[in-house]
Amino acid sequence: MELITEFAVEYRNWILFTHIAGSIIAIGAVTATDLLLLFFKLKPGLISVISRVAPILSIQVWLGLILISLSGFLLFIPLEGLEQYWLFKLKMLLVLGLFLNGIFLNVWVTPKFSELAPEWEQKTPRVKKFMVIAGISTTVSFVCWWSVVVIMKVFY
Numbered sequence: 001m002e003l004i005t006e007f008a009v010e011y012r013n014w015i016l017f018t019h020i021a022g023s024i025i026a027i028g029a030v031t032a033t034d035l036l037l038l039f040f041k042l043k044p045g046l047i048s049v050i051s052r053v054a055p056i057l058s059i060q061v062w063l064g065l066i067l068i069s070l071s072g073f074l075l076f077i078p079l080e081g082l083e084q085y086w087l088f089k090l091k092m093l094l095v096l097g098l099f100l101n102g103i104f105l106n107v108w109v110t111p112k113f114s115e116l117a118p119e120w121e122q123k124t125p126r127v128k129k130f131m132v133i134a135g136i137s138t139t140v141s142f143v144c145w146w147s148v149v150v151i152m153k154v155f156y
Contacts, residue, residue, distance in 0.1 A: 001077075008074040019071035023149055026064025029057040030145045034138055045121070051114045058106055065098060068148075091151045094144045101140050109134045 008015060033054060040050050072095075082088050113134065116127050 004074070005078050008077045012075070012078075015071045015074045019068055019075060020152070022064045022067025022071060023145075023152060024064070025067065026061045027145045027149055029060035029064065030141055033057045033061075034142050037134075037138060047117045047120045051117050054110055054113060058110060061102065062106075065095075065102065069095070087151055087154060091148055091155075094148050094151070097140065098144050098148070101137055101144065105137055105141065109137055 036050050036053060036057075040046055076082060112130055116124075116130055120127055
């Protein structure tokens with residue numbers, strides 16, 4: 001553990017850069033996905049394009065989440081008492097929410113999105129139900145990611 005602490009102190013600037021870069025990578029993909037979904041509401045005929053792009057953006061979100069998790073761990077180790085701050089606890093709760101919501105989005109929403117693409121324009125009951133669930137999950141993702149970024153601004 002001492003070796004990790006020494007590494008974290010010596011390379012703090014690079015670790016912080018990685019932390020911020022991971023956030024930029026992820027929030028860029030989240031924002032792009034949300035804008036695509038909004039655009040899709042206006043142009044439902046583009047469902048097949050969006051269903052192909054969403055998994056690629058999902059990989060980008062996971063890459064960003066992994067980068068901020070690993071770098072965040074390295075930033076946290078040398079800072080004793082950080083876990084006492086309510087803002088840090090809130091950020092960790094948001095990151096946990098991002099992980100859980102990300103799993104849901106990847107395991108259920110993205111595959112279902114592709115499955116429902118052929119019947120999208122008919123607005124079947126399955127599509128309507130899916131839109132509500134996916135909309136809630138996407139909103140949770142968007143709000144959590146942007147909240148994490150705002151909290152990072154306060155900490156760094």
